[in-house]
Structure formats: structure tokens, C-alpha cells
Amino acid sequence: MLIDGEPKLKELTSVSVPTVRRLPLYMTILKEIESSSEHVSSTLIADRLGLEQIQVRKDLAGIGVTGQPAVGFNVRELIGAIERLLGWDNMRDAILVGAGNLGQALLGYDGFARYGLNIVAAFDSNPEIIGMKIHGKPVFDIELLSSLTERMHIQIGILTVPGKVAQPVADMLIKAGIHAIWNFTPVKLNVSDNTIVEQVDLAASLAVLSSKLKAANK
Amino acid sequence: MLIDGEPKLKELTSVSVPTVRRLPLYMTILKEIESSSEHVSSTLIADRLGLEQIQVRKDLAGIGVTGQPAVGFNVRELIGAIERLLGWDNMRDAILVGAGNLGQALLGYDGFARYGLNIVAAFDSNPEIIGMKIHGKPVFDIELLSSLTERMHIQIGILTVPGKVAQPVADMLIKAGIHAIWNFTPVKLNVSDNTIVEQVDLAASLAVLSSKLKAANK
DNA sequence: TATTTATCGATATAATGGTATCGATAACAT
């Protein structure tokens, strides 16, 4: 509930989730043209991404940058604004729990650096991989999770364990001081309000694909 | 544009994407309780998933099943309806292109069978892995893509190649008769209207996580 | 210099998706 007389700070009116999800797309375009031109129009960005100019303009207005009529937006200013908003300007450390197939793939994905994400270590319960290095990252016994994470003040945990243990491992993460869980398991996690959970839902994505294909085959 | 007198067939009014994305969640619950009870209420499903009863009821109404007041929905009927809508009732074959880190992880993910998806083979250009079997799936030279895919009448292609080659490989897939591309690259693909592209956008997901974390740290 | 064009921002409108209300039904308990 919003109290009426309260000052509505620009900083507090958060950008909408759909907008945030599009920001990385904009970033890709911006990085591409950064070297070749100083300004960019909403039309150009929209065309490259198959979006509407208006939507792009509104998104950019939402993150607080203003363009110049007949000129466009300053590319470097845009990049800076998006990086700041997404926290890509300074690296964030993360740990990964569950170094199975998917976990190992994520450990080997070097694209995260571009997004300001640095996976410092992995944890697992399988004695066969504990002690190993996977793509250069050490794999520790999950029993050590709490002490290491707390000491390093890590806030982000990437959850790639089997679904059956997702909830208990999530509980461990939270106890260890993790504030944000990037959840690759298909399990709906039960967490308190001050923990952020972002779900990567492959099943949902596949469902959309399947239903469209089914509809097209009719 | 909808002509006024036209009959509005129930079959053609497609279910909304947000609804489709929730169907796999419902499925999980339904499978869990299938053996223990014959009916299920929207309240129960909603509670388990942290959703609203009304939303669940509306979704289920949308896919064409009706419940019984004071009783609930028939579990098996629901399962059947969702499976049919998503095409999970009969297996769909798919091929995967790009057997790198992520590709190998997906090849090893046995959960897809539950979603009616069967990856029959992988393709890559790296001579070191061509000819190998990864998690039991053969890896072929990408040059063979067209002939094999066409002969097997495969419709779904999973794209896990590096971003730089995403577009040309997508073109190859389409030429080979693929109708639906599950795109794990961060590249916006340019395809004709009759090709379905479903994007798995990790960057978008991470962006949401980051921005929420940033907001929480304020 | 005047005109055209590309572009923006502000405001208004439309579409979509989510939520609330309420009457009806059937199981269960009194």
C-alpha cells in the first residue's frame, strides 16, 4: 500500500521484469555498434531484435536515460546505465552446487564473465569428483559449503542438484548466507521472503515449443 | 482481424503462453498424487506451487477440462489433457547441434523423456568428438545433418553451438526440414514465419536475479 | 533560409493477464 503523501523516488520505482529481461538483448546490440558509432536510435535496436521502437524507447526511458530528438541515444551512456542497473559493472562471486552434467556445463561457460558473474567454486557430495578441478574451478565437499561461503561473503548460489535434494540444499545455501539462488532444478523452492529465487525453467520453455509445434502441425 | 460472423472454434483459441508455461508445474503435482487420490482441488495445486487457486482454475478451464463443484478435478483426466496439449503423449524425436559443454549436458539429461522428447543424435564440427558416443548418443559430422534429419523426419532441433555460428547453423537446420528450434544461444535468430523458435535466455534470467539482488542490497 | 526527415518524449489507448466476487453444487457432519 502506498501512502499518499510519500515522495515517490525515481530510484524506488523499479524497472519492470519484462524490461529487465530485454536489457541483455539491448546490451548485445550496443556492444556490437559501440566501436562504430556514437549514437543509436530506438528504431535500429528494435529492428535488429524484432521488437517495436516504442517498446525500446519506453524501456530505455524506464532505466533513466534520455535520448536526443533527431539524434538518438548515446551508446556509451546506455551501456553504462544498463551495466549499472544489472550490476554488471562489478563482478559478483557465486558458488555452484551440484557438479553433475549441467553443473559442469555451467562451470565451463565462459560467457558469464560478460555478465559480471564469477563462479569461484563448486560443491558436490560425490567423493569421485570432490577435490577435482572442473574447467579450472575447484570442487569441494558440500559439507564445507557453509564455512567457505560465509567467509567469502558470497551472495549468489547456482543450484544444479537433482530435484529430490533441491529443497534441503537450498536450505543449506540460505543458512550459509546466500541471498540469491539461481535455480536450475524443476523444483519450486520454499524460501523466506528475503531470499531471491530465480527459476530457469526448461520444462516451461519446452512446453511452449511443443504446444506451438502441435498447433502448427494441425 | 476477426470477421464477425465467423465461428470461433474452441480448438483455435489457443491457450496463452503463461498458461502453457505453468502446465509442466501442474503436471509434476498431478503425477505425485496420481496414485494416492482420484481428484484434486485447484486449492491444493495452487498451495503447493505458491500460486492462486483462481489462476489454476482458469488455466485448467483454458485447456478444456472441467471440474466438479465440491469435488475437484479428475487427476487422470487432467494429466491426459495436459499431455495431449503439450504433445507429451507420443515421443518426439529431436537432434542436437553443438556438442560442447552445454550440449553434452543436455544429452545427458534423462529428464527429457518425461517431456516426450527424445534426442536421437548430436552433430558437431569438431573432428575430435565426431564418431564418439556421448551419454549413449552418437555424434555425427554436421555435414551429415541434412541427409539424416530429412530421412528421419525430425522436426525439432536443439541449438547449442557458439553464438557466432548460431545463425548459419539455424539456416542449415531449416534447410534440413527442421520446423522448431530450441535455441540455447544468446543470438536472436532470423527465421521465416513458419519456423518456431523458442529461446532459452539465461542472460535474461540472470539479469532478473542481478537486478533484484541489487535492489535488495540498497 | 526554408523544408523535409528522423527521432524523441509525453500522453492516451488497447490488449493481456491476474484477481475478486458470487451463486451453484455436492459431499459431509450434525
Place this chain on the structure above:
DNA sequence: ATGTTATCGATACCATTATATCGATAAATA
């Protein structure tokens, strides 16, 4: 038998997101 409770479906309402319109600005061109 009657009342209470859980549940559904239909309708109405609200919130969010996307799109359209239009006047203003500045660059480019005639």
C-alpha cells in the same frame, strides 16, 4: 433432514504491459 463446508464456473474488475498518436527538436537537404 438440514446446515455447513469445500469446491467449481461465470462474470466482473483491476493491474500491468504493449502499442498508437502527436507535438517538439535538431539534423540534413534543397
